[in-house]
Amino acid sequence: MKTKGIIKNKVNIVTLGCSKNVVDSEVLYTQLKGNGFNVAHESRKDDSQIVVINTCGFIDNAKEESINTILRYADAKAAGIVDKVYVTGCLSHRYKDELSIEIPTVDAWFGTNELPRLLKTLKADYKHELVGERLLTTPAHYAYLKIAEGCDRPCSFCAIPIMRGGHISRPIEDLVKEAKSLAKRGTKELILIAQDLTYYGLDIYKKRNLSDLLAQLSDVEGIEWIRLQYAYPAGFPMDVLDVMNERDNICKYLDMPLQSGSTEILKSMRRGITREKTEALIETIREKVPGITLRTTLIVGHPGETEALFDETYEFVEKMRFDRLGAFQYSHEDNTHSYTMPDDIPAEIKQERADAIMELQQGISYELNQQKIGNTYKVLFDRKEGGHFIGRTEFDSPEVDNEVLIPASQFVRLGDFANIKITSAEEFDLYGEVVSSVPFSEDPALLNLLIKH
Secondary structure, three states: OOOOOOEEEEEEEEEOOOHHHHHHHHHHHHHHHHOOOEEEEOOOOOOEEEEEEEEOOOOHHHHHHHHHHHHHHHHHHHOOOOOEEEEEEHHHHHHHHHHHHHOOOOOEEOOOOOHHHHHHHOOOOOOHHHOOOOOOOOOOOEEEEEOEEOOOOOOOOOOHHHHHOOOEEOOHHHHHHHHHHHHHOOOOEEEEEOOOHHHOOOOOOOOOOHHHHHHHHHOOOOOOEEEEOOOOOOOOOOHHHHHHHHOOOEEEEEEOOOEOOOHHHHHHOOOOOOHHHHHHHHHHHHHHOOOOEEEEEEEEOOOOOOHHHHHHHHHHHHHHOOOEEEEEEOOOOOOOHHHHOOOOOOHHHHHHHHHHHHHHHHHHHHHHHHOOOOOEEEEEEEEEEOOEEEEEOOOOOOOOOOEEEEEOOOOOOOOOEEEEEEEEEOOOEEEEEEEEEOOHHHOHHHHHHHHHO
8 A cells, every 4th residue: 555645757866886876866857857757766765656776886894774665665665655666786796696586676787887777667748958958866966977988997806897888988068067067056076987097099099198187077167176186007107197297277186996916916807007007107106296195905805815914904004094995805706807706715814804904094094184183274165063063174075085174163154164273183084173165256156146235
């Protein structure tokens, strides 16, 4: 029996996984809005007639979260709380045949490149005039800009090419157009994402063209920060560092997953680089861009990772002193090359190794943060929580990096910048006080208001 209160044609989009999924959900959101649908993103109200779940299938934990979410809404449908449940995204792309048998309550399953079919199922038109337009699910002042889809890298542990296909770059003119549209609606920070930013342009321009893209995006009026995520170390285009130095609005920040500090494991992972070459690359990056923040991620427990080989990674982290770091346990993914090897590291050992890396990084982060006390940074404020306004420096990406907290009694505007002097620091948080906010002369809205009055 149906529950009263379901709103006809209201769609609730639920997003799981990475920032690339966030962008895909925003594109769907925009298309449905353009078709006159009432759309919500991760609504807490159980009043939507239709639920679309955008899933992640990258590693075991992500797959488990996606399946649990699907089951939750399948139960909601059985209870009459929703009418239709549709599933899209990476998990659906990879396992829809098996899942459709296991969870028959779901009305339809879609792959990562099946947006037109999903829209048709929802009785919505794919509106070409909305391509490049995007309603954000993030706060308006920052947006993810997906510059490419898929990946051509042969990493042995990774199933992304299976779920997302080969690398396809988006043309520079399309990305600049989208950036201008976002800037007009108040976006100040662009976070460039792809499976591999450094491969950008090879398919359509026959050369690595990330530096040209950065230069043109940097010229977009209103964009004050451009941040780079997911760079690949092998074949890194060094001209990107020159543009980073030349342009004030390109953050001195680079997210470059390195995966291991052991040459033997890197070879097994098919990463195309050695530890020695990795260390030389990091040294060059730090020399060319003084003060740059480096974020990386590592995988522990890959097949064949002996205690001695793990120690090499531990020593690598100790030596390199990354500003930001995350450690993941190896996930044995079918149809990958690593799947042909025995998953020979027990789960408890993987956990111990991940914990050891993160404990080491915690100490490094604390020491680096202590050095920031007394310095003043330009901070972009994302939200107010409890008794604090919470923001980030140019050296921090949303949700994964350090945050700057100031007392709510020292007012700042959300979505805007202020200069903050750091007064104390913990492992992953900085505390500060307002030195100054953006001058009136740099804020057109305030300037116009003063002129009118």
